[in-house]
Every structure is written in structure tokens, then in C-alpha cells.
Amino acid sequence: EVQLVESGGGLVQPGRSLRLSCAASGFTFDDYAMHWVRQAPGKGLEWVSGNSWNSGRVGYADSVKGRFTISRDNAKNSLYLQMNSLRADDTALYYCARDTSRHIGVGFSSLDYWGQGTLVTVSS
Amino acid sequence: QSVLTQPPSVSEAPRQRVTISCSGSSSNIGNNAVNWYQQLPGKAPKLLIYYDDLLPSGVSDRFSGSKSGTSASLAISGLQSEDEADYYCAVWDDSLNGVVFGGGTKLTVL
Numbered sequence: 001e002v003q004l005v006e007s008g009g010g011l012v013q014p015g016r017s018l019r020l021s022c023a024a025s026g027f028t029f030d031d032y033a034m035h036w037v038r039q040a041p042g043k044g045l046e047w048v049s050g051n052s053w054n055s056g057r058v059g060y061a062d063s064v065k066g067r068f069t070i071s072r073d074n075a076k077n078s079l080y081l082q083m084n085s086l087r088a089d090d091t092a093l094y095y096c097a098r099d100t101s102r103h104i105g106v107g108f109s110s111l112d113y114w115g116q117g118t119l120v121t122v123s124s
Numbered sequence: 125q126s127v128l129t130q131p132p133s134v135s136e137a138p139r140q141r142v143t144i145s146c147s148g149s150s151s152n153i154g155n156n157a158v159n160w161y162q163q164l165p166g167k168a169p170k171l172l173i174y175y176d177d178l179l180p181s182g183v184s185d186r187f188s189g190s191k192s193g194t195s196a197s198l199a200i201s202g203l204q205s206e207d208e209a210d211y212y213c214a215v216w217d218d219s220l221n222g223v224v225f226g227g228g229t230k231l232t233v234l
Binding site: 035037044045046047050059060061062095097100105106107108109110111112113114115116117 | 126155156157159161163168169170171174175180210212214216218220221222223224225226227228
């Protein structure tokens with residue numbers, strides 16, 4: 001059974017940093033690209049970042065570019081999101097999701113498995 | 125403002141059919157496959173339709189997808205109360221180099 005379990009969320013002050021983790025199991029992790037998608041309270045889904053199977057290609061939403069860094073450790077079956085210079089509008093539930101392709105930017109791929117999310121609250 | 129435009133809400137009676145539209149551009153829907161996600165209240169999103177009109181295993185065939193040019197649609201027939209959820213279209217955008225989501229459509233079964 002495919003499982004994605006996010007962790008690392010919490011309450012953090014504006015300007016500080018936080019690192020999210022996503023532990024994957026039930027599939028061959030390095031066969032798939034992975035993504036982070038967030039959802040602010042009461043709002044819609046927003047793609048944050050994606051990482052190809054070997055980290056050869058990564059992508060970021062303009063809203064987080066230069067502040068967030070996605071990475072993965074295939075030996076540990078884990079995906080990470082380093083979030084720096086956090087702002088109030090980064091407050092959201094952050095989901096980890098699996099791509100159906102090994103690469104990001106493949107026009108025919110989709111996100112077929114999602115975790116339950118980890119909540120990040122940025123407030124003083 | 126989302127890159128993909130969806131109606132904020134739709135409603136219909138049980139056993140009826142409803143469609144949800146998703147409008148984009150040549151850099152996204154016009155050139156890549158559209159996916160649809162269902163998000164039940166308090167739950168994580170679930171892949172509902174992929175590659176414009178394909179159903180993942182286990183998804184009811186009451187759901188169907190279509191695409192024409194730079195627009196896509198999700199249709200749900202034989203509406204049931206359990207279909208009440210938020211529905212999102214999504215697609216890769218070649219100009220933005222990222223996944224773009226529609227703003228989401230809240231379905232109410234009257």
C-alpha cells in the first residue's frame with residue numbers, strides 16, 4: 001500500500017525557517033517524481049514545488065522561489081521542503097504527492113497519491 | 125487569481141447530471157493533459173480523472189472528463205450525496221514551468 005506521511009509542521013514566527021519531511025513507503029521511491037502542494041485555510045490547492053526522481057530537475061511556484069528548497073533522499077525514501085523567510089501567507093496545510101512520472105514537467109502526468117498533510121502556521 | 129478558471133460552485137439534485145468547466149490557455153490545457161481531483165470535506169485530494177478523460181482504478185464511471193482546445197470539463201452523472209466535495213482541475217503549464225490548479229468548484233447535491 002502506498003503511504004506518504006508528512007511531518008515537521010508547526011507554529012513559526014515570520015522570517016524564521018522550517019523543514020518539512022515526507023516519508024514514503026509501499027512503492028519504489030526513486031521511480032517517481034514528487035511534489036509539494038499546499039492549501040491555505042479555506043482556500044484552494046496551490047502547487048509549491050516538484051522534484052524529479054534523481055533531483056535532476058526541480059521546479060518552484062513563483063510565490064516561493066528563492067525562499068523554499070525541495071530535496072529528496074532516495075536511500076531514505078524521503079522528500080523534504082526547506083522553507084526559509086517564512087511569511088504569514090505561507091500558512092497552509094502542506095501535502096506531499098507522488099507524480100505518475102519519473103520527471104516533473106511531463107505534460108501527461110498526474111499526482112496519484114497524496115499524504116494527509118502537515119500544518120504550517122506562520123504567526124508572531 | 126488562478127491560471128485555470130472554474131466556477132466557484134455548482135449545485136444539482138440527486139440522480140441528476142452536473143458539469144464543471146475548467147478554462148485555460150495554450151500553455152497549459154491546450155498543450156498538456158488535464159487532471160481532476162476530488163477533495164471531500166476534511167480529506168486530502170484524490171485523483172479522479174487523469175490524462176483528460178481516464179479513470180483511475182476504483183473511481184466510479186459516473187465520473188467522466190473531456191477536453192476541447194483550451195477548455196476541459198468534468199461531468200458527474202447520477203449525483204449522490206457522497207459526491208458533495210470540492211473539485212479541482214490541474215495541468216502542467218509550459219510557461220510557468222509548474223503545475224497549475226483551478227480555483228476549485230464546490231459541488232452541492234440539493
